[in-house]
Amino acid sequence: MLLLLSSFLVQARSSGGERYLDTVEVGGSRPPAPTILEAVLKQCVSAGIDVSMPFLFGCLKVGSTQEIGMASINITLPDGSVRELPSGASVFDLAASIGAGLAKAALAGKVNGELVDVTASLSDGAKVEIITEKSPEALDIIRHSASHLMAQAVKELFPQAKVTIGPSIETGFYYDFDVERPFTPEDLERIEAKMSEFAAADLKIGRQVLSSAEAIGMFDAMGEPYKAELIKDIGAETVSVYSQGGFADLCRGPHVPSTSRIKAFKLLSIAGAYWRGDEKNRMLQRIYGTAFVDKKELEAYLNRLEEAKRRDHRKLGRELDLFSFSDEVGAGFAIWHPKGAMLRTILEDFERKEHLKRGYDIVVGPQILKTELWQRSGHYENYRENMYFTEVDEQGFGIKPMNCLAHMMIYKSQLRSYRDLPLRYFELGTVHRHERAGVLHGLLRVRCFTQDDAHILCTPEQLDAEIKGVLSFVNDIMAIFGFDYEMELSTRPEKSIGDDAAWDLATNALLSALKDTGRPYEINEGDGAFYGPKIDIKLRDCLDRRWQCATIQCDFTLPERFDLHYIGPDGEKKRPVMVHRVILGSIERFIGVLIEHFAGSFPLWLSPVQAVVLTVTDNQIPFAQEVHAHLREAGVRVQSDFRNEKLSFKIREAQLQKVPYMLVIGDKEVEQGVVTPRYRDGKNLAPMKPADFVDFVALECKNFK
Numbered sequence: 001m002l003l004l005l006s007s008f009l010v011q012a013r014s015s016g017g018e019r020y021l022d023t024v025e026v027g028g029s030r031p032p033a034p035t036i037l038e039a040v041l042k043q044c045v046s047a048g049i050d051v052s053m054p055f056l057f058g059c060l061k062v063g064s065t066q067e068i069g070m071a072s073i074n075i076t077l078p079d080g081s082v083r084e085l086p087s088g089a090s091v092f093d094l095a096a097s098i099g100a101g102l103a104k105a106a107l108a109g110k111v112n113g114e115l116v117d118v119t120a121s122l123s124d125g126a127k128v129e130i131i132t133e134k135s136p137e138a139l140d141i142i143r144h145s146a147s148h149l150m151a152q153a154v155k156e157l158f159p160q161a162k163v164t165i166g167p168s169i170e171t172g173f174y175y176d177f178d179v180e181r182p183f184t185p186e187d188l189e190r191i192e193a194k195m196s197e198f199a200a201a202d203l204k205i206g207r208q209v210l211s212s213a214e215a216i217g218m219f220d221a222m223g224e225p226y227k228a229e230l231i232k233d234i235g236a237e238t239v240s241v242y243s244q245g246g247f248a249d250l251c252r253g254p255h256v257p258s259t260s261r262i263k264a265f266k267l268l269s270i271a272g273a274y275w276r277g278d279e280k281n282r283m284l285q286r287i288y289g290t291a292f293v294d295k296k297e298l299e300a301y302l303n304r305l306e307e308a309k310r311r312d313h314r315k316l317g318r319e320l321d322l323f324s325f326s327d328e329v330g331a332g333f334a335i336w337h338p339k340g341a342m343l344r345t346i347l348e349d350f351e352r353k354e355h356l357k358r359g360y361d362i363v364v365g366p367q368i369l370k371t372e373l374w375q376r377s378g379h380y381e382n383y384r385e386n387m388y389f390t391e392v393d394e395q396g397f398g399i400k401p402m403n404c405l406a407h408m409m410i411y412k413s414q415l416r417s418y419r420d421l422p423l424r425y426f427e428l429g430t431v432h433r434h435e436r437a438g439v440l441h442g443l444l445r446v447r448c449f450t451q452d453d454a455h456i457l458c459t460p461e462q463l464d465a466e467i468k469g470v471l472s473f474v475n476d477i478m479a480i481f482g483f484d485y486e487m488e489l490s491t492r493p494e495k496s497i498g499d500d501a502a503w504d505l506a507t508n509a510l511l512s513a514l515k516d517t518g519r520p521y522e523i524n525e526g527d528g529a530f531y532g533p534k535i536d537i538k539l540r541d542c543l544d545r546r547w548q549c550a551t552i553q554c555d556f557t558l559p560e561r562f563d564l565h566y567i568g569p570d571g572e573k574k575r576p577v578m579v580h581r582v583i584l585g586s587i588e589r590f591i592g593v594l595i596e597h598f599a600g601s602f603p604l605w606l607s608p609v610q611a612v613v614l615t616v617t618d619n620q621i622p623f624a625q626e627v628h629a630h631l632r633e634a635g636v637r638v639q640s641d642f643r644n645e646k647l648s649f650k651i652r653e654a655q656l657q658k659v660p661y662m663l664v665i666g667d668k669e670v671e672q673g674v675v676t677p678r679y680r681d682g683k684n685l686a687p688m689k690p691a692d693f694v695d696f697v698a699l700e701c702k703n704f705k
């Protein structure tokens with residue numbers, strides 16, 4: 001959704017692959033009811049505003065043919081065919097000329113690539129596409145229209161509420177209101193009911209262009225200071241105002257033609273939000289909602305939301321006793337309990353092995369480095385607010401937010417020849433970054449995390465093969481975890497360093513590696529870091545959510561700033577290329593994603609506890625102890641429950657802990673010297689000797705089952 005308030009577009013930002021995208025688009029909205037209209041007009045008069053202008057409510061000719069002149073225009077349709085229409089014809093007229101069904105289905109138009117209302121008049125030679133519910137653009141238009149519908153309902157129920165902004169977002173929409181008291185869940189129900197009422201009333205939605213001065217006067221008169229402020233900031237000569245049933249709102253549009261086209265919506269939650277995201281400003285009340293083209297899709301989405309709640313890693317982290325956070329320790333610092341720490345260890349061991357297999361060297365750098373070094377790298381200048389600093393013996397130190405610097409010092413510790421390259425330094429590097437308190441979220445956004453970080457230093461000629469190597473590494477790892485993923489290439493931004501040849505080389509290497517995978521990818525033109533192009537990879541979990549994991553970034557600055565070089569075949573000093581890359585990204589976040597993806601039921605190879613030995617009565621304890629010891633010594637992660645409790649109770653508890661295998665030891669097992677493994681879903685394996693169970697577990701783990 002494009003909105004006119006570009007000055008408030010909060011850009012999705014990413015830094016070092018560690019920040020995920022909180023994309024917030026900003027739109028406009030605002031409302032009076034039919035009775036309010038008169039009052040507004042009176043206010044306008046008393047404020048000296050010319051109300052003789054065709055005010056916003058007189059312009060609603062949706063679906064009707066507007067002044068049609070004598071001349072005619074030619075319009076090109078997506079299939080290349082050309083239609084002749086009377087001049088002044090609208091998108092709607094075009095749809096109607098094709099068929100009554102299409103006219104009924106039309107939600108908006110796309111004219112020369114730009115989305116417009118169905119009422120927009122067309123000019124000669126335009127390329128036009130009719131947007132219907134089936135078009136990919138429809139959802140955003142519906143959601144944005146739903147946010148206006150919500151604002152209309154709020155103004156109806158809470159006339160004192162002041163409207164601010166209401167954009168569509170990736171999962172639906174929101175709208176921020178300035179109200180005297182916070183909204184309650186009961187308010188949400190009333191607002192939603194009012195929205196349904198307005199939707200059923202099939203109110204026409206109209207658009208009018210006003211001069212900024214007129215619009216400011218109007219919103220001031222309506223007691224909507226936020227809108228007036230926004231228009232001043234936009235600083236355009238004219239702005240567009242949308243109205244429906246006496247409710248008017250500043251907006252660029254487009255919108256659906258009438259409120260009945262918003263057929264499936266749901267209000268979801270309430271949150272506090274500062275005006276313009278600035279803590280110094282007034283706290284507003286934000287209502288989040290979602291909308292879909294039909295009820296079926298809405299239902300499916302709401303079910304997914306429920307499922308996501310059930311899988312919430314913070315809830316499961318507590319229930320499975322994996323990790324905790326403590327105010328006494330500090331927000332954003334995870335504390336790993338035995339089972340969580342085991343899960344980390346399994347992942348870390350796995351990563352070390354996989355990296356060694358692919359020719360990486362494991363290195364370890366210090367946690368704090370002199371401030372001067374951060375100044376040299378540019379972090380002090382550009383990233384200081386996110387760093388922690390300390391001082392000892394009058395020497396300043398910065399706690400590392402990235403692992404690159406020590407790796408470069410290792411490179412510089414010797415004279416390097418082209419024959420030594422590529423060098424691939426891998427570190428499970430723990431970094432600290434000061435994130436704002438408001439963005440912290442369980443393990444998904446923390447202030448201390450460990451990256452599976454590596455830096456590849458190679459000759460320009462080697463770059464191609466190195467990038468391909470990293471992409472195939474990513475592919476192998478994602479397959480092991482069973483994740484599908486998406487790739488994006490971000491190219492050179494306007495402000496950047498490095499010469500054209502270097503950018504071309506790196507961009508081509510990334511591009512050719514992407515092509516080589518045979519998988520689809522997207523290109524974000526101009527979205528790369530100032531120091532080099534990059535590939536971002538997002539995995540898709542079982543709820544179809546995207547999570548940033550791997551990034552591959554080429555860097556032209558650091559080798560320059562640290563004067564890295566190698567001796568080429570011609571005996572001359574040359575600059576190596578530096579590639580920063582992570583595969584899983586942050587181990588913390590990856591674990592958060594794994595917990596939600598598997599709903600805590602980890603596959604055997606990842607399970608912190610793989611089996612639990614259960615006794616039926618105390619008679620079996622000696623044999624059960626033997627089994628436990630055998631398994632533990634053989635490397636199976638095993639626990640036991642010999643309590644004098646009912647077996648069903650002990651099984652239930654192990655199931656809640658999502659332990660893959662329960663080994664129930666009864667008299668029969670003791671007699672025959674066997675175990676009967678029972679999987680957490682209730683299926684039994686055949687009785688087997690403990691040693692055979694050890695082999696079974698080892699084989700499953702080897703195959704990442």
Ligand SMILES: [Zn+2]
Pocket residue numbers: 027028029144145148242250251252253255
């Ligand atoms: Zn709007």
Ligand SMILES: [Zn+2]
Pocket residue numbers: 402403404455580581
């Ligand atoms: Zn790095």
